[in-house]
Amino acid sequence: MENTAEAPTGERRTSEHLDTDEQRAFRLKAREYMAANLPPRIPGQPANSFEDLELVALDRQIQKKLYDGGLGGYVGITVPEEYGGLGLDRRFEDIFFEEAEPYRLPWHYGNAVVIVLPCLLAHGTEEQKKKYIPRILSGEHLWAQLLSEPSGGSDLAGVLTRAEKRGDEWVLNGSKVWTSGGHVSDMGLCLARSDPTVRKHAGLTMFLVDMHQPGMSVHPIRLVRGGSDFCQEFLDDVIVPDCDVLGDVNDGWTVARTQLNSERAGMARGWHYGLRRAEASAHIEISRRYARLAEELGVSGDADARQLIGEAIVLDAVYDLTSKRAATGARNGALPPTIGMVTSLLSARTSIDRTALMSALAGPVGVAGSPGGDGPDIGMDRVVTHRIGGGTLEMQLNLVSERHLGLPREPGSDRDVPFNQLRHNATPKLAG
Amino acid sequence: MDVELNEDQTMLQEMTRRFLEDRSPIAALRRLVDGGEGFDREVWRQAAELGWVALFVPEENGGIAESAQGVADAAIVAEELGRVVFSGPFLSTCVVAFAIAQSGSEAQRAEWLPGLAAGETLASWCFAGPGTKAGVRAGSVSASRRGDGHVLDGIAAYAEYAEAADLLLVTAQGVQGLSQFVLPAGTAGITVEPMDAMDLGRSLARVRFEGVVAGPEALLGDAGKADEAFERQLQAALVLHCAETVGVTDRAFEFTLEWVNERHAFGRPIGSYQALKHRLADHVMQLEGAKAAAAHAARAVQAGAPDAAIAVSVAKSQCGRSATEIIRDCLQMHGGIGLTWEHDIHFYLRRAVSNEMLWGSPAVHHERLSRLAGI
Numbered sequence: 048m049e050n051t052a053e054a055p056t057g058e059r060r061t062s063e064h065l066d067t068d069e070q071r072a073f074r075l076k077a078r079e080y081m082a083a084n085l086p087p088r089i090p091g092q093p094a095n096s097f098e099d100l101e102l103v104a105l106d107r108q109i110q111k112k113l114y115d116g117g118l119g120g121y122v123g124i125t126v127p128e129e130y131g132g133l134g135l136d137r138r139f140e141d142i143f144f145e146e147a148e149p150y151r152l153p154w155h156y157g158n159a160v161v162i163v164l165p166c167l168l169a170h171g172t173e174e175q176k177k178k179y180i181p182r183i184l185s186g187e188h189l190w191a192q193l194l195s196e197p198s199g200g201s202d203l204a205g206v207l208t209r210a211e212k213r214g215d216e217w218v219l220n221g222s223k224v225w226t227s228g229g230h231v232s233d234m235g236l237c238l239a240r241s242d243p244t245v246r247k248h249a250g251l252t253m254f255l256v257d258m259h260q261p262g263m264s265v266h267p268i269r270l271v272r273g274g275s276d277f278c279q280e281f282l283d284d285v286i287v288p289d290c291d292v293l294g295d296v297n298d299g300w301t302v303a304r305t306q307l308n309s310e311r312a313g314m315a316r317g318w319h320y321g322l323r324r325a326e327a328s329a330h331i332e333i334s335r336r337y338a339r340l341a342e343e344l345g346v347s348g349d350a351d352a353r354q355l356i357g358e359a360i361v362l363d364a365v366y367d368l369t370s371k372r373a374a375t376g377a378r379n380g381a382l383p384p385t386i387g388m389v390t391s392l393l394s395a396r397t398s399i400d401r402t403a404l405m406s407a408l409a410g411p412v413g414v415a416g417s418p419g420g421d422g423p424d425i426g427m428d429r430v431v432t433h434r435i436g437g438g439t440l441e442m443q444l445n446l447v448s449e450r451h452l453g454l455p456r457e458p459g460s461d462r463d464v465p466f467n468q469l470r471h472n473a474t475p476k477l478a479g
Numbered sequence: 480m481d482v483e484l485n486e487d488q489t490m491l492q493e494m495t496r497r498f499l500e501d502r503s504p505i506a507a508l509r510r511l512v513d514g515g516e517g518f519d520r521e522v523w524r525q526a527a528e529l530g531w532v533a534l535f536v537p538e539e540n541g542g543i544a545e546s547a548q549g550v551a552d553a554a555i556v557a558e559e560l561g562r563v564v565f566s567g568p569f570l571s572t573c574v575v576a577f578a579i580a581q582s583g584s585e586a587q588r589a590e591w592l593p594g595l596a597a598g599e600t601l602a603s604w605c606f607a608g609p610g611t612k613a614g615v616r617a618g619s620v621s622a623s624r625r626g627d628g629h630v631l632d633g634i635a636a637y638a639e640y641a642e643a644a645d646l647l648l649v650t651a652q653g654v655q656g657l658s659q660f661v662l663p664a665g666t667a668g669i670t671v672e673p674m675d676a677m678d679l680g681r682s683l684a685r686v687r688f689e690g691v692v693a694g695p696e697a698l699l700g701d702a703g704k705a706d707e708a709f710e711r712q713l714q715a716a717l718v719l720h721c722a723e724t725v726g727v728t729d730r731a732f733e734f735t736l737e738w739v740n741e742r743h744a745f746g747r748p749i750g751s752y753q754a755l756k757h758r759l760a761d762h763v764m765q766l767e768g769a770k771a772a773a774a775h776a777a778r779a780v781q782a783g784a785p786d787a788a789i790a791v792s793v794a795k796s797q798c799g800r801s802a803t804e805i806i807r808d809c810l811q812m813h814g815g816i817g818l819t820w821e822h823d824i825h826f827y828l829r830r831a832v833s834n835e836m837l838w839g840s841p842a843v844h845h846e847r848l849s850r851l852a853g854i
Binding site for chain 1: 482483736739740747748750751752753756757759760761763764767768770771772774775779784785786789790792793796797842844845846847848849850851852853854
């Protein structure tokens with residue numbers, strides 16, 4: 048429900064009145080080109096669904112059209128011209144998203160633009176930037192992140208996938224998991240262990256990996272509700288040329304930190320750029336869903352139900368007000384930048400708490416109903432709503448307590464110990 | 480609490496904090512309690528000189544309302560009061576001044592507001608019934624017409640600082656609707672019965688009205704038409720109450736954070752154990768939620784925004800519940816010392832638990848929110 052396109056409100060607010068001549072010219076060019084070339088934004092259509100191969104293919108076309116039309120392909124507006132971008136400032140990007148509001152944008156490029164692009168810009172060689180960035184902007188390359196492994200996700204620096212140097216090439220062996228869109232991606236950003244004889248953070252290297260080579264097998268993962276966007280990969284003598292090492296050999300953790308920070312920043316901004324309207328209401332708006340649900344369930348006059356709905360209204364409003372306050376406070380310096388971690392934790396807690404309230408409200412109606420009805424969805428939300436991806440709840444609690452509150456870290460038994468002397472987990476198979 | 484204070488408001492905040500640190504730190508409450516006193520009248524008079532009540536009073540009646548943002552500014556003061564678990568008639572006097580300034584006749588404003596602004600007149604608002612659902616509805620006192628005035632009968636409970644008050648604002652139920660009256664506390668037929676309150680820095684009383692004659696000069700606004708004024712006063716009170724609760728929680732959380740960094744067990748600070756720090760992470764999250772909700776409520780009420788009624792109930796639920804939960808757990812983290820009279824934390828927890836339930840418990844506000852949502 049969160050990541051689907053919204054119906055247009057009818058009244059569109061733009062910042063057109065602030066445009067300079069140059070900005071106005073860009074706006075009109077974007078407006079005209081989009082009207083002629085982009086498909087409309089369909090309310091309820093998912094922003095991304097890697098299972099929907101047609102939608103993925105459509106996004107590849109849209110990205111190419113935006114690039115060919117001189118609009119920089121979704122997020123190339125601020126990318127330097129030598130890497131295929133437009134070399135303009137953020138204001139032009141804002142204009143682009145204002146104009147794009149009636150149309151679908153290529154949101155399947157989320158990984159590529161939110162994570163890979165900043166990593167390439169920060170750590171790539173000239174050769175890498177000139178080779179890979181234009182291919183992202185033009186729609187040629189979809190990217191996956193090959194980070195987590197079946198042996199562990201939170202302890203990212205503990206990855207087991209081995210990278211061995213043979214001549215001018217690196218040979219990678221191991222398994223990666225929870226890669227969004229692994230089965231449709233062209234390239235992957237892969238963290239692997241290049242030196243197991245040093246402590247765990249020191250022996251890592253980041254690689255730019257071609258996903259279409261024979262040693263790479265990709266298997267979609269089936270989650271509890273059915274399908275998913277996720278895959279598990281098995282790397283069996285996957286070959287990476289030396290020129291595709293990103294950053295320095297054995298300094299992969301530095302790149303990984305950029306990657307994680309980009310991911311967090313992307314989540315804070317809203318992963319699917321341009322999906323949400325920037326202008327949010329200044330007032331608390333009570334979701335009409337609750338009144339509708341109470342009526343459908345026939346509990347509008349029930350004291351217990353009214354308590355649960357009241358609580359849900361508080362939950363929604365507090366989340367909304369807290370994230371707005373955090374954004375304002377971080378911008379004007381009244382709050383530290385780490386406040387974003389608090390909002391992120393609140394987002395996890397809120398979604399979990401809301402499913403509990405809705406499940407209590409619906410009672411047995413939420414777990415079994417007439418075939419085709421939406422009753423059991425309420426109960427299933429309770430089954431599938433967790434915070435695991437994008438940093439588990441426990442990691443978020445660590446971040447808030449250590450970075451935001453400044454509390455001391457727990458001593459770890461893996462510091463200053465060569466990686467190959469640590470105890471490791473097995474590598475289970477998660478995909479069928 | 481609010482991340483968008485203007486320069487005047489930042490100054491008000493700093494001035495209030497300095498004044499309280501100097502004249503009424505938490506140690507002052509301990510002294511008052513040990514000495515069996517309610518509150519320090521001299522501190523209250525000095526505080527009034529700083530303009531705490533004058534925020535609601537127009538210039539012609541001795542106040543500074545024109546150059547202030549009444550409820551929003553008073554919320555800044557209230558938050559600071561919470562940090563030291565202040566004992567004094569701030570909320571009650573402010574809300575009565577607010578009511579008289581908003582609904583009073585010229586004569587009523589001239590008679591009462593200068594004394595309230597100067598800290599010489601203390602006031603209490605009597606409206607709540609005695610039951611478990613008390614706090615957001617009036618009606619336990621009835622007003623019936625007699626001649627050109629009214630006769631009041633009934634009991635109002637949880638009236639703040641009524642025992643010390645010179646002036647009572649009474650919201651009473653008549654046949655046509657709510658009516659409000661301002662009466663000197665010594666009016667015949669009024670009996671103030673102090674309640675035994677767990678919050679040691681708050682005076683609460685039951686006020687009994689037995690055939691109290693209120694003449695036309697006591698009627699505030701029009702008879703039977705005070706519903707809107709009542710809601711506005713309630714909103715103002717809730718804003719101040721929530722802001723205070725935020726201050727209470729913020730300060731208790733602050734010294735608990737210092738404590739878990741300093742206190743060692745098994746060779747390291749107790750704050751390094753995930754068993755504690757994960758809880759503290761959740762607490763700071765709820766506290767940020769309380770600050771955001773309370774700050775929004777203050778701005779919405781001050782601006783008369785369309786969501787003001789919703790905003791105060793959201794804030795009351797969030798602030799009330801999180802304060803108790805957080806400070807209760809902060810006490811737990813202090814270990815045995817937290818349960819001693821000598822440690823300050825019990826003053827904070829007493830106020831938190833008390834604030835959660837006064838002015839409408841979370842359940843009362845959840846019900847109110849369902850109603851406001853049209854359910």
